[in-house]
Amino acid sequence: MDSSSASFHLPTSLEVCRIRSLPASAYYIANFISEEEEEIISRKVETAPKARWRQLTHRRLQTWPSDLVKDTLVDARPLPDWLEEPIVSRILSIPLSDGQKNIFASSPHGRPNHVLINEYPPNTGIMPHKDGSAYYPVVCTVSLGSSLCLNLYKSKEDGALDPNPVWRILQEPRSLLITTADLYSDYLHGIDPISTDVDISEQTIANWGLLRSPYLFQHGVNQRQTRISLTYRDVLKVSKLGNKLGPIFKRS
Ligand SMILES: O=C(O)CCC(=O)C(=O)O
Numbered sequence: 001m002d003s004s005s006a007s008f009h010l011p012t013s014l015e016v017c018r019i020r021s022l023p024a025s026a027y028y029i030a031n032f033i034s035e036e037e038e039e040i041i042s043r044k045v046e047t048a049p050k051a052r053w054r055q056l057t058h059r060r061l062q063t064w065p066s067d068l069v070k071d072t073l074v075d076a077r078p079l080p081d082w083l084e085e086p087i088v089s090r091i092l093s094i095p096l097s098d099g100q101k102n103i104f105a106s107s108p109h110g111r112p113n114h115v116l117i118n119e120y121p122p123n124t125g126i127m128p129h130k131d132g133s134a135y136y137p138v139v140c141t142v143s144l145g146s147s148l149c150l151n152l153y154k155s156k157e158d159g160a161l162d163p164n165p166v167w168r169i170l171q172e173p174r175s176l177l178i179t180t181a182d183l184y185s186d187y188l189h190g191i192d193p194i195s196t197d198v199d200i201s202e203q204t205i206a207n208w209g210l211l212r213s214p215y216l217f218q219h220g221v222n223q224r225q226t227r228i229s230l231t232y233r234d235v236l237k238v239s240k241l242g243n244k245l246g247p248i249f250k251r252s
């Protein structure tokens with residue numbers, strides 16, 4: 001498999017795939033990985049050692065290289081190859097706008113060092129939340145398997161959550177969504193625990209003009225199947241102890 005971006009049609013800059021109807025800033029690349037790459041990565045996720053999975057009430061997840069301890073990455077092993085290639089090199093290959101640096105150029109480690117993998121069977125979601133201060137404020141989400149809507153919420157003046165989402169982003173399989181800046185810090189995001197996303201249209205989906213297959217949603221619905229998301233972030237604090245211990249941990 002050729003993991004370089006040269007043979008793959010990526011946008012020339014993030015600016016060309018910015019979701020213009022949203023506050024600063026979100027970017028959506030519909031065809032970020034190929035079907036073959038999606039298949040290979042999905043298989044790696046599914047066949048990871050059982051101990052890698054953490055079961056929540058409705059959903060299960062994996063963290064690579066490990067969970068954070070007090071907002072710190074204590075296990076400084078590099079990401080495994082299948083999480084690194086082709087996704088990380090492709091993210092780093094795209095300039096913000098022509099001639100500029102990539103989205104992680106100013107982050108402490110210059111690249112994502114942590115990946116959270118969430119699996120969402122139909123009728124599962126994630127409560128509205130913010131991702132918090134452990135990370136450099138850039139989240140790169142690669143979706144596998146199925147489409148679903150990510151909701152964006154505003155906090156009310158009194159800090160309470162306004163339960164109606166202000167925007168919805170439709171994430172198709174093989175897409176990359178990047179959220180950063182105000183959208184990262186000032187808004188919450190969540191996924192409804194439903195089997196079918198409804199009321200999907202050009203008017204209600206913020207990234208409609210950037211979708212790969214808008215015709216699939218012409219009847220306004222998206223029947224969900226199991227969707228897996230990989231969220232790439234740069235954890236700000238990496239423990240020095242972890243760095244020293246790193247080489248003696250076995251890779252799994
Ligand atoms: O699966 C997604 O697209 C969102 C996951 C998420 O919000 C998180 O892991 O913090």
Ligand SMILES: [Fe+2]
Pocket residue numbers: 129130131189
């Ligand atoms: Fe999140």
